[in-house]
């Protein structure tokens with residue numbers, strides 16, 4: 001992988017993303033003119049109203065949306081540029097995608113619910129290693145997988161279990177172990193604590209903090225959960241309807257906000273709502 005542009009592992013400059021027309025759906029602009037940088041080792045939390053473009057951004061930065069031959073409808077970069085680990089993603093050649101994706105861990109929004117049902121936990125966590133190198137030494141693979149499973153605080157006895165034998169929170173930890181097993185330089189996590197029991201959310205947040213100390217990665221973490229963001233993120237960015245509404249530390253963003261959606265968020269926080277999802281869509285403009 002090339003060096004990061006200007007020392008920043010993630011640089012978004014005037015980035016616009018659009019879903020192309022498909023079936024009866026017209027083209028849809030999901031993100032408009034987003035400019036921000038994420039520094040080495042920094043964790044940026046991303047929150048915003050429903051449909052504001054957070055998952056779309058995650059899919060593009062993770063590389064899953066960049067394969068032109070994929071059968072799914074994917075967003076395309078229609079303006080500006082996203083540069084990750086020094087690689088310009090707009091028009092990235094298809095042959096460079098696998099290598100790119102090895103360097104970027106991606107925890108998709110539905111990762112815990114979509115773990116392959118017929119594979120054991122050990123096979124699921126080890127799969128990215130074998131995808132990268134089919135002839136990877138089996139003993140080293142076992143050790144690496146066991147280390148990762150231990151790092152996300154699952155008993156090693158779970159290695160031979162199947163996903164249906166685990167709780168939602170445990171499955172989320174498996175998904176996290178899989179996303180980090182290649183030691184990526186960048187982690188993109190889409191709602192890592194969504195759908196998890198309140199008591200386990202804290203454990204997952206703490207895990208991210210600890211894993212970051214051990215592995216040093218730069219991360220974009222999408223979450224509606226302010227306590228989780230307080231623990232994991234150095235700064236937060238707020239999206240509203242595809243545009244950046246605010247960026248800074250949590251205190252900076254919520255101190256004297258000017259943007260109407262951020263004002264509404266600040267009001268909800270004052271009213272004791274910690275999980276911003278409860279606010280629903282942003283106020284009408």
Ligand SMILES: Nc1ncnc2c1ncn2[C@@H]1O[C@H](COP(=O)(O)OP(=O)(O)OP(=O)(O)O)[C@@H](O)[C@H]1O
Pocket residue numbers: 019025028029030048049050051052053054055056057073074
């Ligand atoms: N396959 C698709 N085709 C067309 N439009 C899409 C597609 N997927 C998502 N969109 C639209 O793009 C916009 C951004 O969606 P996205 O999933 O990125 O929002 P989000 O901020 O992650 O929302 P949420 O918090 O509800 O997950 C939405 O208006 C959504 O309807």
